[in-house]
Amino acid sequence: MKKIIGSLAAALLLAVTSAFAPAQGWQITDKYTVRFTGGGEVGGIFKTLKGTILFDEQHPDGSSFELTIDVASINTGNGLMNTHAKSAEWFDAAQYPLIKFTSKKIAKTAGGYTVTGDMEIHGVKKEMTLPFSFKSSGAAGTFSGAFTINRNDFHIGKPGGDVDEKIKLDLTVPVVKK
Amino acid sequence: MLKRLLLLGVTSGVLAGIVALIYQKVYSSSVGADFSTVATPVGIMVSNIVGCMVAALGYWILSKWLKGKTEIVFNFIFVILSFASMLPVFAAKLPLTINSPELFPGLAIPMHFFPALAWSTLEPLFIKNGE
Numbered sequence: 001m002k003k004i005i006g007s008l009a010a011a012l013l014l015a016v017t018s019a020f021a022p023a024q025g026w027q028i029t030d031k032y033t034v035r036f037t038g039g040g041e042v043g044g045i046f047k048t049l050k051g052t053i054l055f056d057e058q059h060p061d062g063s064s065f066e067l068t069i070d071v072a073s074i075n076t077g078n079g080l081m082n083t084h085a086k087s088a089e090w091f092d093a094a095q096y097p098l099i100k101f102t103s104k105k106i107a108k109t110a111g112g113y114t115v116t117g118d119m120e121i122h123g124v125k126k127e128m129t130l131p132f133s134f135k136s137s138g139a140a141g142t143f144s145g146a147f148t149i150n151r152n153d154f155h156i157g158k159p160g161g162d163v164d165e166k167i168k169l170d171l172t173v174p175v176v177k178k
Numbered sequence: 179m180l181k182r183l184l185l186l187g188v189t190s191g192v193l194a195g196i197v198a199l200i201y202q203k204v205y206s207s208s209v210g211a212d213f214s215t216v217a218t219p220v221g222i223m224v225s226n227i228v229g230c231m232v233a234a235l236g237y238w239i240l241s242k243w244l245k246g247k248t249e250i251v252f253n254f255i256f257v258i259l260s261f262a263s264m265l266p267v268f269a270a271k272l273p274l275t276i277n278s279p280e281l282f283p284g285l286a287i288p289m290h291f292f293p294a295l296a297w298s299t300l301e302p303l304f305i306k307n308g309e
Contacts, residue, residue, distance in 0.1 A: 045274050077271040079280030 039164035044076035187234030191227030
């Protein structure tokens with residue numbers, strides 16, 4: 001009887017520890033791209049992305065993302081536009097140097113995953129749910145996501161004008177296991 | 179006259195192109211920004227030679243029309259056009275692989291004045307006063 005109880009306790013302990021074990025850590029490689037388009041000639045990339053990614057395909061609920069983008073790393077391909085984008089009227093890179101995203105919940109969907117978390121841009125924090133996909137191959141993998149952000153929600157620029165209010169973002173983030 | 183002007187156009191174009199290539203080399207090594215994929219050596223040479231050839235044709239057309247005042251009017255127009263050609267440089271959208279597009283005007287704008295400078299330098303060798 002004691003043996004059975006002992007075995008059950010060990011099995012239970014194993015189940016509990018595996019369920020609460022931290023998800024796999026992933027290191028972002030330097031091949032990532034963060035692209036944005038805002039209609040017409042407006043578009044570009046952010047060159048600097050950093051973050052901590054814990055992600056388990058089987059247990060997305062125990063996963064988490066913490067990503068930051070350096071606002072000053074914006075590149076539209078045009079020097080004047082870069083300077084303008086970093087100015088107080090738009091991203092105000094001097095006062096708000098980082099775009100931050102901290103996940104709260106990651107869930108599996110029919111086509112991939114969704115991550116719900118706090119997006120902080122231009123000093124404004126807003127909860128957003130963003131779709132993404134993950135393709136793994138051995139010790140490497142790639143996160144991909146495409147979504148739109150309304151720049152007015154974050155008080156970036158003035159409403160209307162040449163730049164679309166809905167900015168489309170495309171992220172491709174190759175990772176390797178830590 | 180036209181033959182001499184075309185010769186002046188080619189010569190000043192080559193001179194402006196060489197100066198532009200030297201300037202590109204110095205600029206790239208001093209600021210650490212490489213724009214050689216956008217402003218290629220061939221592109222720089224061809225655009226300078228073509229620019230000066232167009233200037234030669236312009237001078238010839240003006241000389242038929244203005245006679246003695248050709249040089250004054252031509253130099254004025256050449257400099258104004260050189261200034262005007264700065265605008266597309268500021269508006270240029272470079273490939274996103276280029277890291278510092280902010281530094282591009284510092285390279286390209288001086289280059290836009292090299293044809294006029296080369297022309298003015300060599301002009302006395304090809305055109306006599308009052309022609």
